[in-house]
Amino acid sequence: MKHLQCINRKAVRIAEHLAGEDVVALQQGPPQQQGGPHFPLGCTLVFSPGWEADQKGGTAGLCTPVERDLFDCHEGCFWPAQVPDQLNHAPNWTSKCASAQKDWRKIDLVFP
């Protein structure tokens, strides 16, 4: 800071905190996959209630939107039986889907 001079120790700590506060894009480099993908053992081993059906058996009250499944299987743990191989065969599979919750209908089937 230029116009305010830190006098006591608390002021120094605030200034240090503020100096670290400015957030810019990719400030800390590209996201690191520390500890591996977030479902390292596959989703089948994790009990994640509220994904497939809500308490009444429907999909209206899920704790995460049902559409999230799509990307979770696709990115978190690649599951070729359900989602296309986006690395090799279908690189543009989700190109029209910016937001899964809104645009999930735009994701189409892939015909080899």
Add this chain to the structure above:
Amino acid sequence: MTTIALGDFHSFEASGREFLYLAPSAAVFQLDDTASAILARLRKGQTEPQEVVEELSQRFPRSEVQESINELLRVRAIGVVDLPVPESARQMPPENFPLTTMVLNVTNQCNLSCSYCYEYGEDKIVDTENGRKPKFMSEQIARESVDFMLREVGDNPVAHLTFFGGETLLNLTVLKSTIAYAQKRAAEAGKQVDFSLTTNATLLQPDVIEFLADHRVGVTISIDGPKEVQDRFRVFSNGAGSYDFVIPKIRELLRRHRTRPVGARVTLTTNQIDILRIFRHLTQEVGFWEVGFAPVTTSPNRDYAISGEGFENMLRQFQALAQEFLEAALEGRHHGFSNVKDTLEEIHQGVSKPFPCGAGLGLVGVSTDGDVALCHRFAGSDAHKLGTVRTGIDRLVQIGFLEKHHIADKTDCSKCWARPLCAGGCYHEAHTRYGDTGHANLHYCEWIRAWTDTCLRVYGELATRNPGFLQQFDERAEHEASPVH
């Protein structure tokens, strides 16, 4: 359009510059002319940032003003009007907070009959004469207290053990054996124990002084000043004053006990606020290293209670002594006015307290039967009991107390800039004045603000003119609970 306005701070001047003391962060910043001008403008009323830039553009480059506004916004010295203020989390201390200081009331008996005494006078909490509490702490309870202290001290390498009373030295036997026991147990546990005590000096025989010096026991003497001041309240049960009796003993103590600085602790009452004279007497004529003053704790209707005018008088003299302290500190000399030094240390660290003191948190008082209370002033009171030395601190009672006394719940304090340091003031004072430990001590708000302002000015002068003096506070612990006698 955005509108900006002044935030929550107190501004003060030192060495011809403007400083800010921010609440609740307790940070101290020095302003340059641009920042000062911005605040001066906003004191006239809230407005748009662009307006401020325009108005000040004659005096400062526009970019500088804009930059300065941004800085003031970021430290929250100013804020955007109508923008929801991010609610600061109500921070509670971590669970199982380690004990720093245990005050051991080795007796509740006293050989003086000071009429203002909170333990024996009209405002006492515990019946020390006919109550069910033992008059003296047994060796057994004292040992259990030491074990309790070393258990509760957690990872702290040092525990502070303060002996208190009544008149502490009436139970010299237990005091001596407890020190020996604590040293042994602490050595086994790989810890250190720092010993101190408060006494009225009547029982300071040469062998006692020898013992205190040899064991590096920090001594605080309760004394009110020159003869006629001391003898007004600090009397024996037959009404005879204690000055002539204690002074030779104190001189002997000061001569012999050189291992720790010896301090005096003065209780101020309405007719006894010639602070400058008391200070000169105790430091120059008697030879105390430090002297601390506190107004008597009493309900407002007592004739010795300090009120409005008395507080003003007290403030003027505190300010005069603070000025002396500053002059000494600028030249690197010692000055024994401990009230200002303690506050300077807290300002330097930027202490922002959720609670007024460490009572019930880092500090507890233990009564003669081993009950653990908030502090020594509440020792023996069932209503303020936190547990026993045998069973430990009842964490639910402790958390309940802390929840109830958090600064966030003291609405009276929510708009006060001095709250980081005061936090509503002494629980015991509040209990005596208002019958509620959680009540803010509203009777001395003006005084606290004026006194804090004085200390801030001293701090600002030192920070600009002799910052080396403040380095002594860098090494000390962030905040240690210490008993207020």
